[in-house]
Amino acid sequence: METASVKELKTALNDCTNSELIELVLRLSKFKKENKELLTYLLYKASDEDAYISNIKIEVDTLFNNINTSSYYFIRKSVRKILKVVKTYIRYSKKKETEVELLLYFCMHLKKLKPSINRNTTLKNLYERQILFIKKVVATLHEDLQYDYTVELEKLKN
Structure with a gap:
């Protein structure tokens, strides 16, 4: 057909x-x-985009709390699944602010993950790709929002 x-x-x-x-x-x-x-x-x-974002953040919290941290294999698998869920919700919204907000939240959780993602090349690369993607999207936003999100990005780097 x-x-x-x-x-x-x-x-x-x-x-x-x-x-x-x-x-x-x-x-x-x-x-x-x-x-x-x-x-x-x-x-x-x-x-109500704010409530939508809040609900997704709660779901992301739950998903990160349920990650099996016994090996990096399981962590990678779970993190990819969480990113897929986040990207799906971003596609529904189509708003750049929502996209940046959710990806920043995802990266924040990924950075706090124990054991550290810095010990695994795949996870570290995934994190860095998302940061680059966030920077690209932030560049297309209004100047005030650019400043706010750039401050958030700087917090993630430290």
Whole structure:
């Protein structure tokens, strides 16, 4: 089956009635968990971004507390999983401030992790890549926000 382009889908959706659109969205939400999560964000959480960020931070706290620290193998695996979850939530929001806030929070937890990530090259590189990514995104923000987030980044370096 050939997939239609976004433009074709948009045109077809414009021709649908309100009830048909509701039916299509509900049917779409039955197929993937991510579709349901995105709909939940758009319908309930998008209006209060601060509460959304707080909820994600609580989830990140829980995930970091549940890491098996018996070996670096398990730590790497868990950290990658946590980063994947954070990136998914960032994709839902599409706001640069949310992205920076959540990645800073992730990096802060990663830096505090015991045993230290500095003893493992993979974890250290992952941390440094995220810091570079944060710097890139911060450069696109308003000057006041740039200053605030740069201060936070400096705290992470020390």
